[in-house]
Amino acid sequence: MMSLIVQKYGGTSVGSVERIEAVAQKIAASYKKGNQLVVAVSAMSGETNRLIGLANQIDEQASLRELDVLVSTGEQVTIALLCIALQKQGIDARSYTGGQVRILTDDAHGKARIKDIDSHRVESDLSAGRVVVIAGFQGMDEDGNITTLGRGGSDTTAVAMAAALGADECQIYTDVDGVYTTDPRVVHDARRLNKITFEEMLEMASQGSKILQIRSVEFAGKYNVPLRVLSSFKDGNGTLISLEDDDQMEKPLVSGIAFNKHEAKLTIRGIPDQPGVAYKVLGAISEANIEIDVIVQNVAKDNSATITFTVNESDLSQAERLLRNIAADLGALEVDADKHIGKVSIVGVGMRSHAGVAAKMFEALANDGINIQLITTSEIKITVVIEERYLELAVRALHSAFELGNTDVLKS
Amino acid sequence: MMSLIVQKYGGTSVGSVERIEAVAQKIAASYKKGNQLVVAVSAMSGETNRLIGLANQIDEQASLRELDVLVSTGEQVTIALLCIALQKQGIDARSYTGGQVRILTDDAHGKARIKDIDSHRVESDLSAGRVVVIAGFQGMDEDGNITTLGRGGSDTTAVAMAAALGADECQIYTDVDGVYTTDPRVVHDARRLNKITFEEMLEMASQGSKILQIRSVEFAGKYNVPLRVLSSFKDGNGTLISLEDDDQMEKPLVSGIAFNKHEAKLTIRGIPDQPGVAYKVLGAISEANIEIDVIVQNVAKDNSATITFTVNESDLSQAERLLRNIAADLGALEVDADKHIGKVSIVGVGMRSHAGVAAKMFEALANDGINIQLITTSEIKITVVIEERYLELAVRALHSAFELGNTDVLKS
Numbered sequence: 001m002m003s004l005i006v007q008k009y010g011g012t013s014v015g016s017v018e019r020i021e022a023v024a025q026k027i028a029a030s031y032k033k034g035n036q037l038v039v040a041v042s043a044m045s046g047e048t049n050r051l052i053g054l055a056n057q058i059d060e061q062a063s064l065r066e067l068d069v070l071v072s073t074g075e076q077v078t079i080a081l082l083c084i085a086l087q088k089q090g091i092d093a094r095s096y097t098g099g100q101v102r103i104l105t106d107d108a109h110g111k112a113r114i115k116d117i118d119s120h121r122v123e124s125d126l127s128a129g130r131v132v133v134i135a136g137f138q139g140m141d142e143d144g145n146i147t148t149l150g151r152g153g154s155d156t157t158a159v160a161m162a163a164a165l166g167a168d169e170c171q172i173y174t175d176v177d178g179v180y181t182t183d184p185r186v187v188h189d190a191r192r193l194n195k196i197t198f199e200e201m202l203e204m205a206s207q208g209s210k211i212l213q214i215r216s217v218e219f220a221g222k223y224n225v226p227l228r229v230l231s232s233f234k235d236g237n238g239t240l241i242s243l244e245d246d247d248q249m250e251k252p253l254v255s256g257i258a259f260n261k262h263e264a265k266l267t268i269r270g271i272p273d274q275p276g277v278a279y280k281v282l283g284a285i286s287e288a289n290i291e292i293d294v295i296v297q298n299v300a301k302d303n304s305a306t307i308t309f310t311v312n313e314s315d316l317s318q319a320e321r322l323l324r325n326i327a328a329d330l331g332a333l334e335v336d337a338d339k340h341i342g343k344v345s346i347v348g349v350g351m352r353s354h355a356g357v358a359a360k361m362f363e364a365l366a367n368d369g370i371n372i373q374l375i376t377t378s379e380i381k382i383t384v385v386i387e388e389r390y391l392e393l394a395v396r397a398l399h400s401a402f403e404l405g406n407t408d409v410l411k412s
Numbered sequence: 413m414m415s416l417i418v419q420k421y422g423g424t425s426v427g428s429v430e431r432i433e434a435v436a437q438k439i440a441a442s443y444k445k446g447n448q449l450v451v452a453v454s455a456m457s458g459e460t461n462r463l464i465g466l467a468n469q470i471d472e473q474a475s476l477r478e479l480d481v482l483v484s485t486g487e488q489v490t491i492a493l494l495c496i497a498l499q500k501q502g503i504d505a506r507s508y509t510g511g512q513v514r515i516l517t518d519d520a521h522g523k524a525r526i527k528d529i530d531s532h533r534v535e536s537d538l539s540a541g542r543v544v545v546i547a548g549f550q551g552m553d554e555d556g557n558i559t560t561l562g563r564g565g566s567d568t569t570a571v572a573m574a575a576a577l578g579a580d581e582c583q584i585y586t587d588v589d590g591v592y593t594t595d596p597r598v599v600h601d602a603r604r605l606n607k608i609t610f611e612e613m614l615e616m617a618s619q620g621s622k623i624l625q626i627r628s629v630e631f632a633g634k635y636n637v638p639l640r641v642l643s644s645f646k647d648g649n650g651t652l653i654s655l656e657d658d659d660q661m662e663k664p665l666v667s668g669i670a671f672n673k674h675e676a677k678l679t680i681r682g683i684p685d686q687p688g689v690a691y692k693v694l695g696a697i698s699e700a701n702i703e704i705d706v707i708v709q710n711v712a713k714d715n716s717a718t719i720t721f722t723v724n725e726s727d728l729s730q731a732e733r734l735l736r737n738i739a740a741d742l743g744a745l746e747v748d749a750d751k752h753i754g755k756v757s758i759v760g761v762g763m764r765s766h767a768g769v770a771a772k773m774f775e776a777l778a779n780d781g782i783n784i785q786l787i788t789t790s791e792i793k794i795t796v797v798i799e800e801r802y803l804e805l806a807v808r809a810l811h812s813a814f815e816l817g818n819t820d821v822l823k824s
Contacts, residue, residue, distance in 0.1 A: 017469045051489065055496055057429045062496040069507050070492035073485035077463065080482035084467055084474040095481050099511075100556055144512055 003168040004036045004126070008136060008158035011045035012175050013232035014078050020044075023232060024085035026173075027131060031091055036126045038165065040136040040158040041082055043074025064109035068138075068148045072098070075135035075154070082133050093131040096121070098147075099140035103157065105147045112139060112147035114156065117164040134161060155216035163223035170225050171238075176211055177231035178239035179204065181404040182257035186395050189405035193239050196255055201227075201241045203347040203381045204258050217241065244349055253357050254348040254402040259395050261342045261388055263293060264316040265373070266309055266323055270333025273303040280330060281307050284322055290315040294343065294383060296374050304333070308374060310385065313339055341373065342391030345383040346398055358382050364401035370394050415580040416448045416538070420548060420570035423457035424587050425644035426490050432456075435644060436497035438585075439543060443503055448538045450577065452548040452570040453494055455486025476521035480550075480560045484509070487547035487566070494545050505543040508533070510559075511552035515569065517559045524551060524559035526568065529576040546573060567628035575635035582637050583650075588623055589643035590651035591616065593816035594669035598807050601817035605651050605667060612667050613639075613653045615759040615793045629653065656761055665769050666760035666814040671807050673754045673800055675705060676728040677785070678721055678735055682745025685715040692742060693719050696734055702727040706755065706795060708786050716745070720786060722797065725751055753785065754803030757795040758810055770794050776813035782806050 007027065014020050023041075031037055051071050055062045079095035086093035098105075101122065105112035125132045136154025139147050149156050155172055162170035178192040179201065196204070198221030205214050211229055220227045220241065230238030271277050278297055285292055294310045311319045320337045327335050351357040361382055365372060370393065374385035386394055399405060419439065426432050435453075443449055463483050467474045491507035498505035510517075513534065517524035537544045548566025551559050561568050567584055574582035590604040591613065608616070610633030617626050623641055632639045632653065642650030683689050690709055697704055707721045723731045732749045739747050763769040773794055777784060782805065786797035798806055811817060 017466060021470060054429060054489070054493055058433060058493060058497045059500040063499055066492045066495045066499070066507060069495075069509075070489060073488045076485045076488075077466070077482060080478045081466055081470060083478045083481075085470045087475055087478070088471040095478060097481075097558075100558075146509075146512075 002034045002036065004038075004165060005030065005169050005171060006038045006040065006158050006162040006165065006167045007171045007173060008040045008154055009042065009173045009232055010154065010175070011042040011048070013173050014041055014082065015045035017081065020078070020081050021085050023173075024082060024089055024091075026232065027086060028089045028091055031131055038122060038126070038132045038134065038161055038167070039082070040134045040154055040161060041075060041078045042136050042154040043071070044078055047074040047077070065145060068109045068146050072135070072138045072146050072148055075137055079133045079135050086131055086133070091131055092129060093133055094125055095133045095135075097135045098138035098157070099144070101134055101161075103139035103160070105139035105141055105149070107141040107143070107145065107147065109145075109147055111150040112141070114139060114149070114160045117160055119161070119164040122161070122165065153213070155213045156219060159216045159219045159223075159225055159227065162225045163219070167225065169228055170220060171228045171230055172212060172216075173230050173232035174211060175231065175233065176229070177234060177236050178229050179211060179241070179256070181255070182259070182395055182399050186259075186392050187257075187399045187405070190399065191405060193255060194237065195240050195242065197244045197349050198227075198241055199244075199380055200255050200347050200349055203345065203378070204256050212241075252348060252402075252404075253350040253354050254346045254398075254404065255350070256347050257344065257395055257398050257402075257404065258347060259342065259344040259391060261391050262313050263310040263341060263343055263385075264313045264337065264339040265341045265385060266311065266316070266319055266338075267306065267336040268308075268323055268327055268332050268334075269304075269306045269336070270300075271305040271307070271327075271330050272332075273299065273305055277305050277330070278307060281323070281326055282309065284326055285309075285311070285319055288318065288322060290319050290322075294374060294376050294385060296376060310341070310343065340388040341385050342388040342394070343383060343385050344391060344394050344398065345381050346402065347381045349380050351382070352379055360401060361398060364397045365394055368393055368397050370397075414446045414448065416450075416577060417442065418450045418452065418570050418574040418577065418579045418582045419585060420452045420566055420583070421454065421585045421644055422566065422587070423454040423460070425585050426453055426494065427457035429493065432490070432493050433497050435585075436494060436501055436503075438644065439498060440501045440503055443543055450534060450538070450544045450546065450573055450579070451494070452546045452566055452573060453487060453490045454548050454566040455483070456490055459486040459489070477557060480521045480558050484547070484550045484558050484560055487549055491545045491547050498543055498545070503543055504541060505545055506537055507545045507547075509547045510550035510569070511556070513546055513573075515551035515572070517551035517553055517561070519553040519555070519557065519559065521557075521559055523562040524553070526551060526561070526572045529572055531573070531576040534573070534577065565625070567625045568631060571628045571631045571635075571637055571639065574637045575631070579637065581640055582632065583640045583642055584624060584628075585642050585644035586623060587643065587645065588641070589646060589648050590641050591623060591653070591668070593667070594671070594807055594811055598671075598804050599669075599811045599817070602811065603817060606649065607652050607654065608667055609656045609761050610639075610653055611656075611792055612759050612761055615757065615790070616668050616670050624653075664760060664814075664816075665762040665766050666758045666810075666816065667762070668759050669756065669807050669810050669814075669816065670759060671754065671756040671803060673803050674725050675722040675753060675755055675797075676725045676749065676751040677753045677797060678723065678728070678731055678750075679718065679748040680720075680735055680739055680744050680746075681716075681718045681748070682712075683717040683719070683739075683742050684744075685711065685717055689717050689742070690719060693735070693738055694721065696738055697721075697723070697731055700730065700734060702731050702734075706786060706788050706797060708788060722753070722755065752800040753797050754800040754806070755795060755797050756803060756806045756810065757793050758814065759793045761792050763794070764791055772813060773810060776809045777806055780805055780809050782809070
């Protein structure tokens with residue numbers, strides 16, 4: 001059956017002329033099966049950094065507008081080379097820059113958001129039997145200025161094109177062959193998942209599984225574009241990310257384990273109880289552009305509040321300084337900082353309908369003598385913060401406890 | 413007095429980050445004198461060849477459309493870097509690709525011709541006190557496809573912008589400091605001309621003085637845009653190319669000497685007289701895309717015709733083969749080929765109103781024992797073809813005979 005497929009190839013996948021020719025062969029194979037294809041590509045790996053390096057030699061504070069004009073040439077080179085490679089294989093192909101397509105964005109240079117796509121031109125090329133190759137990562141604002149979507153924005157381009165075209169699937173080719181139950185470098189029997197839901201993928205991605213940009217997963221979920229993560233280096237079906245499949249009776253309780261060792265923990269204790277304490281504490285941290293991850297607040301018997309939160313390790317000293325000022329302002333008792341923590345989460349839509357998942361998690365950790373410092377939960381995720389040195393042990397214990405290495409319970 | 417000036421900097425002038433910063437200083441100096449400035453730039457030297465090299469690795473017969481998408485990135489990189497360098501000097505600058513300006517062309521990829529320029533956007537930037545930086549060499553066709561104007565097309569971009577804006581002057585910055593009476597490598601006292609007319613420049617350029625693209629000079633002449641050739645490496649007034657100045661009573665007879673040693677001569681003799689002989693002979697040569705330069709035809713006493721013409725040395729063997737076939741078809745007597753010829757021309761609007769210029773030229777050559785094989789004339793040029801080994805001697809003899817090395821007779 002003919003499908004309309006949007007494919008995306010990242011910088012490593014198109015990192016050399018030889019790699020571009022290999023990508024052209026992959027596209028040709030899919031085209032010859034009768035599929036209609038739109039392909040979004042990144043700049044050849046290293047090219048964006050080379051261009052930014054040239055700009056930095058002149059001025060490290062270069063204007064964002066001109067940086068967008070500069071770096072957008074990276075993808076433009078790739079689309080032309082890929083079309084040339086496709087044409088050599090006898091496939092009629094045509095390239096477009098973001099502005100030509102046209103992908104309309106706001107005017108936030110360097111981190112623009114897509115407002116609209118006029119897919120008319122692409123549709124007419126597809127009808128004519130052409131493969132359409134689009135420069136990822138870029139667009140044009142209402143005044144015709146070149147914009148870029150920010151690093152990793154090529155994924156967003158692909159998903160947005162797929163949504164605009166009503167594509168059957170958006171395939172993200174990358175250097176891994178799918179989404180795994182957890183990092184295979186930590187757990188040797190980690191397994192590739194055949195399927196995962198958008199929600200689970202978001203929880204996995206934001207926990208440090210950096211396969212896909214969070215924005216592109218959100219986008220795909222919002223417009224219900226089935227996303228597939230595949231390897232551009234070897235064959236395979238990859239992992240399909242889609243809406244929850246209601247027909248599937250047997251959902252595994254847990255789909256994967258995410259973890260992150262690059263966070264640090266801050267605690268402020270004995271804050272005199274008053275309305276808006278959380279805002280007063282965390283607002284000032286956010287205003288300094290420090291990203292806050294886990295947040296836990298509790299109130300003691302004396303009604304004084306304790307707030308604990310985590311930030312990136314690299315932001316710890318700045319956050320601690322800010323927090324000590326806030327503590328003085330609020331008359332809080334003390335501030336604690338701890339950079340030796342690790343965060344581990346179990347993720348799965350199945351846990352919605354099952355009691356006992358949390359208990360099973362805590363039991364597995366207790367069996368290995370791992371003390372839990374913080375716990376937070378969402379509908380499809382339970383996160384704990386523990387001592388950093390136990391992190392990998394905890395991941396292995398949980399992977400085993402939820403039988404993730406056992407193919408029998410994998411989603412299929 | 414405030415002037416509107418269009419400047420053009422070629423690939424060597426913007427060949428490195430350091431050179432781009434030097435160009436920014438030149439622009440800043442002119443801007444600070446109160447001029448309004450539009451700047452067209454080429455790709456950094458070597459970049460266009462690097463990009464074409466990538467394409468050739470995939471397919472040496474790459475589609476012209478995709479080659480245009482590819483090579484147009486070269487100028488796009490330069491415009492961004494130049495704007496960044498200007499902004500660092502505190503000058504508000506804005507870059508535009510050919511398509512953004514917009515420079516509308518026909519759809520002849522790789523050698524497109526400009527049809528129209530919408531200068532509205534540029535004018536509004538100029539009014540706001542901005543320096544406008546435009547990617548040379550490129551435009552966009554009516555369907556929004558990226559086109560290029562062909563090698564050297566950045567000159568054309570600059571002249572066309574100057575014409576569209578009604579600029580006071582179009583300054584072409586290059587690696588020579590102006591137009592000389594002849595090649596200084598051949599004649600040591602060759603002098604830079606302060607002024608030359610469009611017609612003279614065309615005759616000089618087509619004779620091998622490769623400072624400016626012929627198309628851009630034609631364009632400048634047609635729209636009466638004063639052109640100035642200057643060095644981007646050293647200060648100076650360069651050479652102004654403009655309409656003939658009627659106020660100037662004392663015109664030199666001859667402005668310059670052009671020459672070319674890379675031509676070859678073909679002669680077909682004893683063609684039975686019939687209408688359209690020249691077309692039959694030369695039409696077949698042109699159809700093979702061989703460029704014909706000098707053409708001389710004569711009729712002998714027996715009414716048989718002789719046609720002699722010159723082509724580029726590299727086309728000689730193909731042209732000779734074609735000519736032998738034609739000779740057989742027409743029943744001509746013989747075909748001669750000679751690759752050891754040189755062509756030398758004297759050029760000057762002054763010779764229109766002066767008899768005796770040709771005689772003086774032939775006398776100078778005779779004094780050095782140089783035999784003339786062919787003579788052709790136009791209103792402002794006399795060309796002779798001679799034996800190649802006498803070429804440099806002839807150039808020096810003529811330069812001296814017309815006192816071109818003497819500053820007293822220079823246009824000033």
